[in-house]
Amino acid sequence: MLIALLPGDGIGPEVIAEARRVLDALAIPGLTFEEAPVGGAAYKASGHPLPQATLDLAKRADAILFGAVGDPDCDSLERHLRPEQAILGLRKELSLFANLRPATLFKELADASALRPEVATQIDMVIVRELNGDVYFGEKGMRTTKDGKREGYDVMSYNEDEVRRIARVGFETARARRGKLCSVDKANVLETSQLWRDVVIETHAEYPDVELSHMYVDNAAMQLVRNPGQFDVIVTGNLFGDILSDQASMCAGSIGMLPSASLDANQKGLYEPIHGSAPDIAGQGKANPLATILSAAMMLRYSLGQAEIADKIDAAVATALANGARSADLGGTMTTTQMGDAVLAAL
Known part of the structure; x- marks a missing residue:
């Protein structure tokens, strides 16, 4: 090896x-x-x-x-x-394509969390983040607008196969844990997220034993500090996963853990x-x-x-x-x- x-x-x-x-x-x-x-x-x-x-x-x-x-x-x-x-x-x-980030608070570090100990000790989750798509790998560049101003752009996109394969990793991970999967997106404003949600729901038919829920990313960020114990496995895209997993690290005591x-x-x-x-x-x-x-x-x-x-x-x-x-x-x-x-x- x-x-x-x-x-x-x-x-x-x-x-x-x-x-x-x-x-x-x-x-x-x-x-x-x-x-x-x-x-x-x-x-x-x-x-x-x-x-x-x-x-x-x-x-x-x-x-x-x-x-x-x-x-x-x-x-x-x-x-x-x-x-x-x-x-x-x-x-x-x-x-x-699949990033697994466990966030578990060692009980000895309850006082190191940014959260109150009684909240921090609830943390025991895995964030499953898609790694090969989203704005990090989409078309990007700098251009000049008609009025001569600089403009940067990054294209967010996913196709259904990319969503389905990471959704399956999320479902499999949840099945091996406590059987709860929360899919995080921004389907109320992003077409990319609407496709994400549709495909996750379709894929759920393969995993009827796993409880599926959905949450907008801004609410998920709030819930991570308000009630982290509600989460078992979170599955989300590249950009949202990058941010939420770093937030979860501070809830669990330190990014060094x-x-x-x-x-x-x-x-x-x-x-x-x-x-x-x-x-x-x-x-x-x-x-x-x-x-x-x-x-x-x-x-x-x-x-x-x-x-x-x-x-x-x-x-x-x-x-x-x-x-x-x-x-x-x-x-x-x-x-x-x-x-x-x-x-x-x-x-």
Whole structure:
């Protein structure tokens, strides 16, 4: 089983190093690693954020463990050369269309949530986000209007096959959990969302055992902070999913705690923490590696068929938190390495 390690920029190398330590400690038979540059680091080394050699490794690998991309030094580059294009390129080239972002509050972190503890402790959901469509991949550009003004445009679109395949992932995920799926859209004003809702309703006929509900995205954002316990699985488009999953991370205590999986139709996936490259703290040992360690657990569970070992990692993270492990984002003073040490001790 070959794992492609793509540390990337900022704190990416630091958090990937801790996840690698955990995986090494587990001594999983047949597990091998190969590392390659990506993002700003790759651009500085070879002139492109996703070099062909990195893409080839990602295609060869059984799974990908990804750090983060984003480098202020690259902000003035043309858009196709910016670090963020690396992750978009990987999603497109590998057909990674389904993003799973679990948001669960470890009970030890109830005081770290932006919500009242009695509300925060209800959080236990998975956000299923479509990754290959919407405004991120639609036609886009800059143009000049008739009166000489600059105008930017980004086209939002989905076809019914794209909606149906992500809806099925949402239904399957809900079926394996508590059997409740909430589809989030903006069907009252967007034709794209009206198609989304129509296709989700049609697909529901294949899953009569799953309870389906619908919610407009603005209401969903409000309900995430008002009553998050009502949600089991949320399925939504690329743009709405991007925003809601980041909001859910703060409800669950910290963006440094949430892992994610981006999967193709055969469960091959790219696994990454949902936080960014955080260049302001890069190299200072302040980053929380737990989201990356939990992403490694998701990798073992979804792509490598090692659910029992994944459970051990999840339990070790919970134990480390119960024993008082806290990085700066959780109100503590432990370094990135010390947080990794705490998980290793729990293992």
